[in-house]
Amino acid sequence: MQDVVILGSGPAGLTAAIYTGRANKSTTILAGPSMGGQTGEIAKLENYPGWAGSGMELIMFMKKQAESFGAKIKMASASDIKFNEDGTFTVICDNGETIDAKTVILATGATARRLEIDGAREFFGRGVSYCATCDGFFYSGRDVLVIGGGNAALNDALYLADVAKSVKIIYRKSEFFRAEAVLRDRVNERKNIECVYNTELKSIAGKPDSDKLIATTLDGKQIECDGIFVAIGHEANTDYLSETIKRDELGRIIPESLPKGMFVAGDVHSNIKMQIATAVGTGCSAGMDAIAYLNSRN
Secondary structure (H helix, E strand, C coil), X not given: CEEEEEECCCHHHHHHHHHHHHCXXXXXXXXXXXXXXXXXXXXXXXXXXXXXXXXXXXXXXXXXXXXXXXXXXXXXXXXXXXXXXXXXEEEEECCCCEEXXXXXXXXXXXXXXXXXXXXXXXXXXXXXXXXXXHHHHHHCCCEEEEECCCHHHHHHHHHHHXXXXXXXXXCCCCCXXXXXXXXXXXXXXXXXXXXXXXXXXXXXXXXXXXXXXXXXXXXXXXXXXXXXXXXXXXXXXXXXXXXXXXXXXXXXXXXXXCCCCEEECHHHECCCCCCHHHHHHHHHHHHHHHHHHHHHHC
């Protein structure tokens, strides 16, 4: 029986583990398929105070810190959570393992929203990507599209501009309303980035006798490219939870709906900004709340 089981190994989960570990609470982190979640994919992290480096470097620093206070990390995900009559929980992992816990912290974050047009699924992994830092290397000296208009899309475009020959940002609105001004300025300064506004894609197809893609817009225009990177927002990772736990319109967890002994942190938490700083803050709160709950039951 663990005092705390934390689902997720991003900044929220690791911060919670640092706090619960320091309070001498036995802590297990289910890291998921890879460490760090979305943060681990950030090539250059600039907006987390006090840190200069990549997202994965920050994650590994936090991982080491959590482990120094006794946290155990398992590379597995939760597939279900059972609520026991004595107020404890049983976490069922996707590898078949089960872990009994007095408290559970949900910090499973979010994943990229999929592009739902003809050809997007067919060409996933064969020209369509949802991770610029993962796959950008394969498009060195080539022509790529970025779909989206928020911070993530502009960051992806700037990263790809250092690798690819040309980058076209396809955005459905007339300007980048949601992106930070500093990112808009950087995009405008890059000669190999072109912004294509008021445009949406209708379909993606392969060019005959070629490894290139043809992206067709709603107005029938065809854009030839080598790769398409999608950054159109995120959806919370909550499929493993029962329907009794309330979510908002983005699928994020409403804390008031959680049973006693269960807490939420990070991007899967409703009504917070999806930023590393807020993930760390809610991770701290969830960790401290779990400690207080455990102490109240002793």
